[in-house]
Amino acid sequence: MAAKVQIGPEDTKRLKQCLAVERDQLKIEINEELAKESQSGYSQIIGVVKDRGDESVADLYSDLNVANIERHVTRLKAIENALFNKTEETYGICEDCALPIDKQRLEVDPAVSRCLDCQTLYESTPTAKDVTPSL
Ligand SMILES: [Zn+2]
Numbered sequence: 001m002a003a004k005v006q007i008g009p010e011d012t013k014r015l016k017q018c019l020a021v022e023r024d025q026l027k028i029e030i031n032e033e034l035a036k037e038s039q040s041g042y043s044q045i046i047g048v049v050k051d052r053g054d055e056s057v058a059d060l061y062s063d064l065n066v067a068n069i070e071r072h073v074t075r076l077k078a079i080e081n082a083l084f085n086k087t088e089e090t091y092g093i094c095e096d097c098a099l100p101i102d103k104q105r106l107e108v109d110p111a112v113s114r115c116l117d118c119q120t121l122y123e124s125t126p127t128a129k130d131v132t133p134s135l
Contacts, residue, residue: 019079034069
């Protein structure tokens with residue numbers, strides 16, 4: 001196995017720059033998707049809901065194209081977390097075990113907040129999403 005490489009201050013700057021660009025693009029995409037939804041989908045759903053009585057708009061709405069928007073919003077949150085909650089010192093450090101995240105992993109996705117081991121553990125724990133991560 002290749003030796004793990006840590007990022008340096010220059011990498012942090014560069015990767016955060018990438019995140020800032022991706023963030024701007026995502027915001028535009030989300031706005032476009034929301035506009036599209038409200039034009040085509042949403043008004044139709046309102047009609048359907050009226051016909052069907054008490055059913056939640058949210059339930060019907062979530063069956064449509066919202067999954068795509070949700071995915072983008074989740075991504076945006078991860079990016080903003082990396083951009084605004086991490087300093088030069090804490091960027092690239094795993095939120096769970098506090099060890100440096102492998103440089104290669106950050107190059108693939110600069111928004112990751114966990115090392116590979118912790119991410120694997122996190123994803124394999126069903127209740128993980130309900131637990132507030134400890135700092
Ligand atoms: Zn870790």
